[in-house]
Amino acid sequence: MGLIGTGNIGRTHLTSLTALLDARLINAEIAAICDIDPQSLLQASDLFSVPQTYEDFNDLVADGSVDLVYICAPTSKHIDMVKAATTAGKNIFCEKPLAHSCVQAQDMYAVASDAGIKAGVGLVMRYNQFLIHAKRLIGIHDFGPPKLAHIRDDQHYPIDHGYYSRWRGDKSVAGGGTLIEHSIHDIDIFRWFFGEAKNVFAKIGFYSSREIEDHASLIITHENGAVSTLDSIWHNVDRSSERVIEFFFERGYIGVTLESGKTWLDYQLEDQVPVRVHAETANLSLLEELGVHAKNIGSAAYDALTAVGMERYSALSYSLLNSIRNDEQPSPNFLDAIEAHRIVDAAxxxxxxxxxxxxx
Ligand SMILES: NC(=O)c1ccc[n+]([C@@H]2O[C@H](COP(=O)([O-])OP(=O)(O)OC[C@H]3O[C@@H](n4cnc5c(N)ncnc54)[C@H](O)[C@@H]3O)[C@@H](O)[C@H]2O)c1
Structure with a gap:
């Protein structure tokens, strides 16, 4: 594996890949990393003991020991990196948002499919243990027809706080603000649970007078008649980010709050008592989804795949590598990203x- 962009998310992937390797869950090697910032590159190569470093992504892509390229650079760089990697016949994992628009994402998909490579995308919420457990609950119990999904997603401006990434304030690099850069995850969750969207109505706000939006409220009507509503906000309040996710069905309710330290899921069926599901149970659903038998793995492997907050990155990589080995397209993939971008563009x-x- 080779990884481009040793910043915030690049290091998160290097951390989870290292945990997977240490736990012998994957049979691979982090062969090379690349960054235009030599200091970040050196630091990451020391931290993760990576033998080869490059300052030009074309050199990493040309490296014969690299079969799979992780693209973790800022969004505007993704398109050139995807094209270079696919032209070299390498499989790809590209961070979300894939691009600035659905058209660009379609272009990237076309290049990847022409090259016949496997292409995964960083819509990591699909590997959150509570959301996977929620999906399973819906399959097991009679929740009835879906009515409403609501996500309230708030985050401190990721520009000069937390992430320290000034590029997120630059529309020409980020493509936009809280909707495309952050809540594309939420859009993907809506699609994953309630299916394709029929139409969208949105109000986007620019309260901070920056060129990227700091507020997006959306009403999405799905083909099945269910409605998803999103309230996504970037603010200056010194509080933890929170992603409050609720699903209402004709005969049931499911609620999950992510990022806030609340490590459980609540659900209720019609006239039954509410049930609280803790991480230990949700972790089993995640492992089952990955085809891993909890009884057969040691504690290091269990922790590597399920640690709350990191589970989505390690489980996604575990699944990605298995898909590549089995000659299958990973999930989520570029087609999922295209559909999420279609909704974002419409909003x-x-x-x-x-x-x-x-x-x-
Ligand atoms: N899936 C997720 O949960 C998640 C979370 C955070 C960020 N992201 C996405 O990941 C991408 C990167 O975000 P980040 O927070 O890590 O940003 P960052 O600024 O922390 O890191 C980006 C790194 O890329 C490097 N870089 C820039 N141009 C480069 C080039 N031409 N060649 C090589 N390296 C280059 C920078 O020097 C920096 O080290 C963005 O698209 C972002 O939306 C995804």
Whole structure:
């Protein structure tokens, strides 16, 4: 494996890949890393004992010992890196958002499919143990038809706080603000649970007078008639980020709060008592999803795959590597990213034109 971009998310992937390797869950090697910042590169190569470093991503892509390229550079760089890696016949994992628009994402998908390579995308919420458990609950119990999904997603401005990434304030690099850069994860969750969207109505706000939005409220109507609503906000309040996710069905409710330290899921069926599901149970659903038998793995492997907060990165990589080995497209993949981008684009258009945008 080779990884481009040794910043915040690049190091998160290097950490989870190292945990997977140490636990012998994957049979691979982190052969090379790349960053234009020599200091970050040196630090990461020391920290993760990576033998080869490059300052130009074309050199990493050309490295014969690299079969799979992790693309973890800022968003505007993804397209050139995807094209270089696919042209070299390498499999790819590219961070979200894939691009600045659905059209760009489609272009990237076309290049990847022409090259016949495997292409995964960083819509990591699909590997959160509580959301996987929620999906399983819906399969097991009679929740009835889906009615409403709501996500309230708040985060301190990731510009000069927490992430310290000034590029997130630059639209030409990030593509936009809280909707595309952060809540594309939420859009993907809606699609994953309630299926394809029929139309979108949105109000996008720029309260901070930056060129990227700091507020997005969306009403998405799905093909099955269910509705998803999103309230996504970047603010200056010194509080933990929180992603409050609720699903209402005709006969049931599921609620999960992520990032806030609340490590449980609540659900209730019609007239039954509410149930609280803790991480130990949700972890079993995640392992089952990965095809891993909890009884057969040691504690290091269990921790590597399920540690709350890191589970989504390690489980995604575990699944990605297995897909590549089995000659299958990973999940989520570029097609999932295209559909998420289609909704994001429609939301921006809706807010600009002050009307509902049809997606069909
Ligand atoms: N899936 C997730 O949960 C998640 C979380 C955070 C960020 N992201 C995405 O990951 C990407 C990177 O975000 P980040 O927070 O890690 O940013 P960052 O600024 O912390 O790190 C980006 C790194 O890329 C390097 N870089 C820039 N241009 C480069 C080039 N041409 N060649 C090689 N390296 C280059 C920078 O020097 C920096 O070290 C963004 O697309 C972001 O949206 C995804």
């Amino acid at each position: 921006y258009a809706s807010s600009n034109r002050k009307r509902i945008i049809d997606l069909l």
